[in-house]
Amino acid sequence: MLRISAFVFMALALGGCSDQWGWYVVDPTTASGYANLKFLLSGLYYTVLLSLTAISISIVVGLLVALPGLSEKKLLRGFNRTYVELVRAVPILVLILWIYYGLPQVSGLTITVFWAGVIALALSDSAFQAEIFRAGIQSVDRGQNEASQSISLNYADTMRFVILPQAIRRILPALGNQLVYMLKMSSLVSVIGMEELTRKANELVVVEYRPLEIYTVLVLEYLVLILIVSAGVRWLERRMNADARR
Amino acid sequence: MVQIEGISRFYGNFAALKSVSLDIAQGERVVICGPSGSGKSTLIRCINRLEKHNEGRIFLSGVELNDSKASEEVLRTGVGMVFQQFNLFPHLTVLDNLTLGPIRARGMTRKDAETLAMTYLDRVHIADQAEKYPRQLSGGQQQRVAIARSLCMEPKILLFDEPTSALDPEMIREVLDVMVELAESGITMVCVTHEMGFARKVADRMVFMDKGEIVETAPPETFFSAPKSARCKDFLEKILGH
Ligand SMILES: Nc1ncnc2c1ncn2[C@@H]1O[C@H](COP(=O)(O)OP(=O)(O)OP(=O)(O)O)[C@@H](O)[C@H]1O
Ligand SMILES: [Mg+2]
Numbered sequence: 001m002l003r004i005s006a007f008v009f010m011a012l013a014l015g016g017c018s019d020q021w022g023w024y025v026v027d028p029t030t031a032s033g034y035a036n037l038k039f040l041l042s043g044l045y046y047t048v049l050l051s052l053t054a055i056s057i058s059i060v061v062g063l064l065v066a067l068p069g070l071s072e073k074k075l076l077r078g079f080n081r082t083y084v085e086l087v088r089a090v091p092i093l094v095l096i097l098w099i100y101y102g103l104p105q106v107s108g109l110t111i112t113v114f115w116a117g118v119i120a121l122a123l124s125d126s127a128f129q130a131e132i133f134r135a136g137i138q139s140v141d142r143g144q145n146e147a148s149q150s151i152s153l154n155y156a157d158t159m160r161f162v163i164l165p166q167a168i169r170r171i172l173p174a175l176g177n178q179l180v181y182m183l184k185m186s187s188l189v190s191v192i193g194m195e196e197l198t199r200k201a202n203e204l205v206v207v208e209y210r211p212l213e214i215y216t217v218l219v220l221e222y223l224v225l226i227l228i229v230s231a232g233v234r235w236l237e238r239r240m241n242a243d244a245r246r
Numbered sequence: 247m248v249q250i251e252g253i254s255r256f257y258g259n260f261a262a263l264k265s266v267s268l269d270i271a272q273g274e275r276v277v278i279c280g281p282s283g284s285g286k287s288t289l290i291r292c293i294n295r296l297e298k299h300n301e302g303r304i305f306l307s308g309v310e311l312n313d314s315k316a317s318e319e320v321l322r323t324g325v326g327m328v329f330q331q332f333n334l335f336p337h338l339t340v341l342d343n344l345t346l347g348p349i350r351a352r353g354m355t356r357k358d359a360e361t362l363a364m365t366y367l368d369r370v371h372i373a374d375q376a377e378k379y380p381r382q383l384s385g386g387q388q389q390r391v392a393i394a395r396s397l398c399m400e401p402k403i404l405l406f407d408e409p410t411s412a413l414d415p416e417m418i419r420e421v422l423d424v425m426v427e428l429a430e431s432g433i434t435m436v437c438v439t440h441e442m443g444f445a446r447k448v449a450d451r452m453v454f455m456d457k458g459e460i461v462e463t464a465p466p467e468t469f470f471s472a473p474k475s476a477r478c479k480d481f482l483e484k485i486l487g488h
Contacts (some may be wrong), residue, residue: 146296147333147392151347151399152322161346165337 025210026217036204040217043200047225050114050189050196051182054121058182059175060130061122067159069134080130087127093188096120100192117189125182132174136167169240177232180226187222197221247272247403247434253302255288255373262288265302270403277445277466280455280488281481286438289455290405293436294325307402318345322351323403326396330408332388334380340367341376342390344398352399359398366394370424386417390424403434410441440485446470 026040027033064069070078090098100116103109111119140163148158190199201218205211250271263285270276274488278286291297292304295311298325304311309320335343344363348354354362367373370390380388388407396404409425410418422444429435429448439445445452445466453471454477455463462469473479 011371065306141333141335143329144335146327147329147335147395150325150327150329151395152351153347157350161350169337175248213279216447 021213022210024205025208025213028137029157034212035210037217039204040120040200040214040221043197044221046114046194046196047183047186047198050117050194051179052187054118055125055179055182057118057122058125058129058178061126063133065126065130066133066137069130070113070137080134084130086126087123090124092120092124092185093191095124096188096192099123105187113192113194116192117186117194121182121185121189125178125184126155128178129175132171132178133167136171136174137163139170140166172233172237172240176230176237179229179233183229184209184222185228247274248436249303249305250289250293251303253289253292253299253304255285255297256300261458263292265300266455266460266462267302268453268460270434270436271345272402273432273434275429275448275450276437276453277449277451278436278438278455279440279442279445279481279485280461284455285458286455287407288458290327290407290438292434293403293405294327294332295321303402305435306363312436323399324402325405326401326403327405327407328389328392328396328409330411332380332385332392332412334388334392334395336380336417339377339379340372340383343380343391344395346397347395362420363394363398364407366397367391369397369427370394371420384417385413386420389413389417393421393424397428403432403436404428406435406437406439408438408440410439442470442482442486454481456481 024030024033027035028037051177064082065080069084071077097121100111100113103116104111144162144166145158148162149199153162186194186196187198188197190202193199197218201214205214208214250268250270251265252265252267254261254265256367264287266285268276268289278289288297292299293306293311295317305319306317306324307444309316311317311321313365315341318440334340335346338346341360341363344366345354345359348359348362349356364373364376367376370393372387372390372394375387375391376382380391383391383470393409406425410421413421418441422441425435425437425444435448437445437449449466452462452464452466453460454469454475456477460473462473464473469478470482473482
């Protein structure tokens, strides 16, 4: 489905190669077009690095926030609810701006654009990860916990060897969704000057003044990136399911 | 071995156990029966603290069971449990199901744990299935794996909560046979079951529960031939199909 719509989109865009289009800006057969294309693609590195770093952190934080949410103790559950509700309520862009411009003032630390972006994205995503993990862990049968207890596994071992391996299989599609979401949201970090895909496109637009072509390339960059990631997640799912069926 | 002194377990206002007392001696085989909802599961789950009693006291090897470290320690290798639904770990092979406890909770090396696991798999006649995953086994085989998993912790007392109730009739036999062999090996057993043939064969003592209370305890001979209470007589008639 996505592949077809990508094709239709391309056909439409290229079909409009009349006078008002100026594909020369990204025509790889010319020296300047090639250089421009290379410039645009050079943002890929930070888009991917930013997203992967942020999601790794948000998965860990999300799990650490999910666990108290499953506790019998009201206080711990309260912590989980408060965290999720608060963090979820702040728009990502606002979080990025606040962390980059605000946090150094209150903390006295200087923070790089990259880490401001990572923290903002990770923080914002961790609330969703916490909910995903909580649901995933809850979906594992209670008997698994009881069996672990009956062979005297402690809480950490029960989670690590029994519950999480089963939960992660079930939440893998949701984790894949979050990664896609993260790749898209990373474009927001361009506002504080992160040299990722969107920023590169913006910079080129200012020089070349061909927003239509350049942003079309940008759309395609995200599209291809995300199609690759989706395929990767599906492959992982298939592999894990095959594992489970052995 | 186990002293249960007047324990109660409440769910809200509802008492699932009402001041239940029971002593279980070393090597004794106790079979608990009673109608559904009478508190059988709750009682044996209190013995390994899957449920926590609200009143009364339980001692295991002389140590009171509560939230203390000593209690945790005595429970660690003290009590094993076999569940109605097997509760095997579906993502692990049979062998890994068995070695997880010994490695993580008893601090054994993988090699020693595997040797131990194979010994017990052999005892439940299923050593050839060690590399399979639980879902590839029949219900009877899964339950035997679950029994072996408990045995790998070398518990002093083994609890069974209706171990054959989830099984197809043709598989009940193979599990009961293993349990009879276990009983003959001298391990202390507390077994909730409605398999009265098995009870007759192995029980040293029958316990009949109803509405959260122990109504009657007796050796199997007198229990089956001359139950004292009307409730017990009623129950036996129903279950034995007279
Ligand atoms: N977590 C719980 N919350 C509320 N009530 C419970 C809970 N667990 C058990 N009960 C109640 O306690 C009573 C005893 O339950 P228990 O499981 O011990 O019965 P049982 O004798 O094992 O029955 P069965 O033969 O159906 O397994 C039942 O009435 C049950 O509804
Ligand atoms: Mg029960």
